[in-house]
Amino acid sequence: MKTTCPAILVAAPASGQGKTTVTAALAHLHARAGRRVRAFKCGPDFLDPMWLELATGHPVHNMDLWMTGEADVRARLHAAAQDADLIIVEGVMGLFDGEPSAADLARHFGLHVLAVIDASAMAGTFGALAFGLQHYRPGLPWAGVLANRVASERHAQMLREALPADGAAPSGWLGAVMRNPAFTLPERHLGLTVATELPDALARLDAAADALLDTPLGQMDTAALARWSVAFEAPADPAPTVPLLAGKVVAVARDAAFCFIYAANLESLRALGARVVFFSPLANEPLPACDAVWLPGGYPELHAEALSASQASRDSLAAHVDAGRPVWAECGGMMALFDEIVDPQGQSHALWGLLPGVVRMQPRLAALGPQKLALTAGELRGHTFHYSRCETALEPVLHTASARGGAAGAGEAVYQRGALRASYFHAWMASSPAATAALFLPEGATA
Structure with missing residues (x-):
């Protein structure tokens, strides 16, 4: 039996583009609006899930086609779809990095890819990069592209105009987020600082969510999100776990x-x-x-x-x-x-x-x-x-x-x-x- 739910995978051309901030902001934005949001992290990361848990108010699990396995991923997505208005999966590294990659996960389960691109040092190349991410592998479900760390409204206009046209509108444009230290998530040597260590962690997420409000992405309601619906197949019944540690x-x-x-x-x-x-x-x-x-x-x-x-x-x-x-x-x-x-x-x-x-x-x-x-x-x-x-x-x-x-x-x-x-x-x-x-x-x- 299949269960349908809007589902996106937030990816980027590389690490450091701001995909954790955008993923957490988007999840928090919809959770604030009263929607049931379930988030996951692609790959073995420990730190990003802590921010996503703060953003959604729900536990966040990892998914990886090699480490956690296809059956585990299928079971978690199907279970989430039964109880959610939106599923958000944060990618890992660049979209096509690793074997298997975030793109492999998206293709395998039909997750629509939202590409976050740090556009702080580019203009026309933004369009080429977005086009390449969308078309590098055939059959990749595509949601669109969000420009991050944008300098000004004029800069945002240049980025939007760089995208290939789809009829009268730029293809896949989901908005621009301006550069703002108010919602920067601090880092140290193993990645992001642990969310629970920052007294202003929730305020940072609120500021990041507010930054999405004026974008096409941030203005989507439940009906608009339905364009990214995915039908998740029910998993096979898992083999029972033998209680080898019973009584321990x-x-x-x-x-x-x-x-x-x-x-x-x-x-x-x-x-x-x-x-x-x-x-x-x-x-x-x-x-x-x-x-x-x-x-x-x-x-x-x-x-x-x-x-x-x-x-x-x-x-x-x-x-x-x-x-x-x-x-x-x-x-x-x-x-x-x-x-x-x-x-x-x-x-x-x-x-x-x-x-x-x-x-x-x-x-x-x-x-x-x-x-x-x-x-x-x-x-x-x-x-x-x-x-x-x-x-x-x-x-x-x-x-x-x-x-x-x-x-x-x-x-x-x-x-x-x-x-x-x-x-x-x-x-x-x-x-x-x-x-x-x-x-x-x-x-x-x-x-």
Whole structure:
């Protein structure tokens, strides 16, 4: 059974064009008007979904034809269409970047592409770029183009006139957004600043939504949005998840230092039968009573001084490890386990000392891309994205592999101390429930 709902994918020629701001602004504009908006993020990003969640008031899930899989994407779109007046998917990088790309996602599910182009340093070329994005791949559903960071009304007119004509009107023109620092979303080394850290985050979204009000895009009501309707097919019934973690309690670190948590990963743990509880190392909270621990990624480098002083968290975690209970630590969660971290200013901070070695922040990106981790129980898909390197005498027990292939051992190292396993690899846990369960069970244990 198909369910119909207007659906667009907000894309751009490249990163840094302002597509997150436009996606969040558009979602917030329609949510303010009382429409039910559901937003998603294409690719493995943790930060953009936080802004989209603030904009819509609803949880935001990731979708990626490789990492999360076609079946998961189909199920989420169909479920959203049953409960929404508008579905908005934010793309990743440039429209055709990556394998699979945002364009592949749009073509596969019929999502209409709204191209956001930073027009601050162009005029006539705007038309060529918009034309190329629309026609580079045949069969790409097209919504139109929005000019971003425009200097003046005259500049906007030049951009509009650069588009190929469709009858008497420019083809696909959806308006211009003027350059305005009032709704700029601030960034740092891993991407956008976490929305919950900014006291004026909602005011920024309101300003960005207001900037769309005078554009053709921002003036569309429910009837106008219907031109972008998509009929989403119902997914096949999923295979039941075996409750391999039934009766287990998994403690998850969650605060500003450990905030890179896919909502779908928590769903996966619960589907496996685990009870999920949370604690905050930044608040120096000891581990709650639990069978296993997940230390997700985040920003330990920004909170190194506070983490260094979180003795109750550190000591209870050390006792948990010494007792042979499992820990899965990924990226920032792993970084906190080493002896020390050297921040971008060269200052060293003592950390938890559960793994020997030093983590050094780098001025440039150290690793980026889709990865997979093969365990005896199955293969987990995920990704890596970090600005640090670790120096340790530990020998890796495993390596991830790039989804794009490449030399053996070229992926991320997996380190182990007893039942503690750690890596820069971020796992998408639903890609293999059995492998996920293995991360939270002692080696050799059975559910």
